Amino acid sequence: MKLIDVSRTVMEHVLGIEEGEEVLIVTNPGEVLEISLSLFEAAKEFKAKPTVIVQDAKGALDYAERAVIEAIKSEPDIVISISEKKLGKDPYGINIGYVGRDNKKYSHIFEKLLRGDKRIRAFWSPGITKEMYLRSVPIDYEKLREEAKILAEILEKGKEVHITSEKGTDLWISIEGRKPLKDDGDFRKPGRGGNLPAGEVFISPAIGKSEGVIVFDGTLGLGGESIIPNDPVKVYVENGFVTKIMGGEEVRKLEEAIKKAEKMALDIGKEEYAKNSWHLGELGIGLNPKAQMSGKLLEDEKIRKTIHIAIGANYDNDAPALNHYDCLIWHPTVEIDGEVIMKRGEFTIF
Known part of the structure; x- marks a missing residue:
């Protein structure tokens, strides 16, 4: 084409x-x-x-x-x-x-x-x-929309998400009262929009209610640029906020990107924005069948077999920040209220 x-x-x-x-x-x-x-x-x-x-x-x-x-x-x-x-x-x-x-x-x-x-x-x-x-824009949009609808309905009814991975992720996220959003390529009516390539369902974690450890082993978003880490990056989360990041040289780049957004917020007198620079702002689940690892977050976060979690601003606009840095986890197992919807990167719901 x-x-x-x-x-x-x-x-x-x-x-x-x-x-x-x-x-x-x-x-x-x-x-x-x-x-x-x-x-x-x-x-x-x-x-x-x-x-x-x-x-x-x-x-x-x-x-x-x-x-x-x-x-x-x-x-x-x-x-x-x-x-x-x-x-x-x-x-x-x-x-x-x-x-x-x-x-x-x-x-x-x-x-x-x-x-x-x-x-x-x-x-x-x-x-x-x-x-x-x-590669990843010309896809079957009817199928994508059907899958996104099924996934969004499960998230909308859900209260708690548990994410684990063989690399060490063990994270609990509350989604009670939050509304999922679909990036399903259906932007045919006013008020609708999303990415192209499309292909994800995402939701904002409840404020201050995420706990555990995330091990990012896929693309790290740094705001306008992204990197694929040589070694997994381990992120500790308490009360919804990142408290510590450990790993290889990529840790420094991720921390610097967050701190830069935090400092810019403080410089313009936005203390709430500065605090939320470290908050978990999104849980996203990839659905695009043609997306491949390119090192570009726009495509990488749509890959099936991955989920991504963002550090920074959320989509409910009740935890504003200047940053929103998506980072990927490969082959996770995802449970919503005890129901497994993805097992080691493979969907169990369709």
């Missing part, structure tokens, strides 16, 4: 684009621009109104250009971020904040319009490459 072929699939089966709709594509120079231009051309074929805006690459703690923020504020029907690293933070959102129609506070205009107001639909692909786009 060519880029344009995949982009047609995205427009039709993922976004359900309609004639006359406004599409904003935010991107960077380089390889991601080629993908963005193929999406531009595909949108035109469906008689939509696409616009591409190009900014320099932004890291996890960098601010987006003002023109990008203003373009999102124009409330196009669809917003697409095809970035080398990240879209970029919103300075007004971080320092003052937006209140959505749901009366929740958001630190980015994008999040307010998507989740708070449900005025736009979107997808975002931080760190995507052409190879990844061609």
